[in-house]
Amino acid sequence: MKTRFAGTFLAAAVLIAAALLWPDRAEAEGPLGDDMRRVAAELVVMRDDAEKLVAGEALTERQRDALAARVRGAASYLPILLRKADGDRRSEDVSALRAALAEADWPAAIAVLARLSEAYPFDAAGLRPPADAEEAARFGETLHEAYCISCHEGGENPDWLPIPNLFQMAKTMPEQRLLPRFYNGIRGDASTALAQPMSAGDIAALIAYYRRAPTPE
Known part of the structure; x- marks a missing residue:
């Protein structure tokens, strides 16, 4: 009950911040519960890694x-995502991918992932920061403090865990890799029942903030 209350309170606080810091947020909104976009993002991130x-x-x-x-x-869990996206499990490609991964044959795995990405291209609609990013960036800072800072700045994360510097990533990574990674990487926590807590406009605001703010050491 306490966790549910905390999650509800956090969501309400973020919405209040949105109204105060970014009045035009509604124009940047976009749904993120798109199974096709999620599988496309996962494929890009897997290939990138x-x-x-x-x-x-x-x-x-x-x-x-x-x-x-x-x-x-x-x-x-890729077959589950593929089935949810369009009912096609792509059994032959998935089997080839699993075989490549079992042998640590990364070039072969990359080839399969590239083929799947052609079949499931990533839709970046609504995820790019607006041209006038000042208000969006102010709201993005609020989102960063609510959802991201505990893992990505300091904290007790082990040094072997690949946790990127989001400021540096937003400034240097090409958008065709950056946007799927942001979409895929935000999964919520116990307070949101691991659900996606952000809209497309929220992610656009986060990226606007990371690009405008100084990069922490």
Whole structure:
């Protein structure tokens, strides 16, 4: 009961902040409960993570293991997402992906994910920050403090867990990779029953804030 009350209070506080800080938020709204968009985002993120492993980025062995585990974990529920998206489980592609992951054949896995991404292109509608981003950025700061800061700034997260700097990511990552990652990465917590707590306009406001604010060390 306490958790449910806290979640309700947080949601109400965020809506009040939206009304005060970003009066035009309604114009930027867009639904995020789109199964097709979720599977498309998942495919982009999985491919991006697999490419990091192939590129040999500056990752420790434990970070590489955690990143590989994240890709394999996403692959385990990919058939469910595909079925929810359009009823097509893509059994042949999923089997090929699982075989590649079992052998840690990352180039083969990337090829399968690229093929699936062509079949399920990501729809970025409503996720890009508005041209006049000042009000959106003010609201984005409120969202950051409500949903993101505890994990992405400081905290007690282990050093091997791949937790990105959102400010740096928003400023440097190409949008075709950034927007799916933001869409896919926000899943809520116990207070929201792990549901997506943000609208498309909210995510656009977050990105506006990260791009305008100084990047923390």
